[in-house]
Amino acid sequence: MIEKNQSTATGRSVMTTVLRILAATAALAAMAVPAAAQNYPERPIKMIVPWAAGGDTDNIFRPFAPLLQKHIGQPIVIANVVGASGTVGAREAKGSPPDGYTLYAVHDYIHLVHYAGVTEVKYSDFEPICLLSATPSVLTASPKTPWKTWAELAEDAKKRPGQITVGATLGSTSHIFPALIEKAAGVKFKYVSYEGLAPRMNAILGGHVDLTDSNLTQKGKVDAGQLKFLAIAAEKRDPEAPDVPTLKELGMDIVYAVLRGLVVPKGTPAAVRAKLDEACGKAAKEPEFADAMKKQGTRVSYLSAAEYGPFLDKLDRESKVIMTELGLAKK
Secondary structure, three states: OHHHHHHHHHHHHHHHHHHHHHHHHHHHHHHHHHHHHHHOOOOOEEEEEOOOOOOHHHHHHHHHHHHHHHHHOOOEEEEEOOOOOOHHHHHHHHOOOOOOOEEEEEOOHHHHHHHOOOOOOOHHHEEEEEEEEEEEOEEEEOOOOOOOOHHHHHHHHHHOOOOOEEEEOOOOHHHHHHHHHHHHHOOOOEEEEOOOHHHHHHHHHOOOOOEEEEOHHHHHHHHOOOOEEEEEOOOOOOOOOOOOOEOOOOOOOOOOEEEEEEEEEOOOOHHHHHHHHHHHHHHHOOHHHHHHHHHOOOEEEEEOHHHHHHHHHHHHHHHHHHHHHOOOOOO
16 A cells, blocks of 8 residues: 555656646747747848749849848848749748748739649748739730730731730739730630740740730830830829720720738748838838839839738639639639
8 A cells, every 4th residue: 555655656746747847848938939039030031032033023022122131130132943933932932941031022923823733832821921012914015916006906816816825924923914804805815834024025025925914114125116015904004104005994894913022931930020020111111112113113012911911811812713713723
């Protein structure tokens, strides 16, 4: 009887010790996270841009990086991780440690390629930091094409279904935009795949494709006779290109802009995200950023992390509907 009581007492003592160790470990872990967040950032931060240098996305985040650096207090290093309609960069960003030292420069394609079945990565694999910009799409034609107006293009497209070529990144925004026009106008295009805007522009400038999705950054080439703007997907005509009609004017209820923002891997501590959120807000308000965006045919369209999260949820629902209606969603 005495031996049994001693055994029981010993067991309870061991269990009590184990519980105390576990409690102490948990307490230390709880203290470690705020301490790391308090000292964040202590080293340079990588910003993954999933498109090539010189493309639209790169040209928007590159001028933003030094402004964010100014307010976060550490260098922001841009890494162009390209391939597979932006999904190579997405996978790298998703697999990075959730410590605030990897930012992901994202746009609407993250929703589109997921529903197209191109990648398993989805927007909810990340935490929102901020929305930064909105770039209205412009239907753009090669100077080697015969049309001067949308009406002429539409007439030709109806006579030659599937023969007019469109340079696009398949499953991404440059694919969805002309696909919306196809559906609204009752025409059929032929798509040629390119990885991002830079190679698409080289193709259309060389006359290798007839059409592409671009934006007002190409206005100089239009003025020089190297490209033709046929229609802009905005609510109203843009002061920078007052002669370019909106798709709405042309009878198509299409308003389309590429929306770009920053996210971080899921699990990044809230305190770290709060610091990034605050720094992004300050950087987005810098006059230099607005000036840089104007040159990119873009408007600053800032949303904080708290606003950007619900916005991404809404954008994802809308993207699923669009992809399904266009017959591009994987079944």
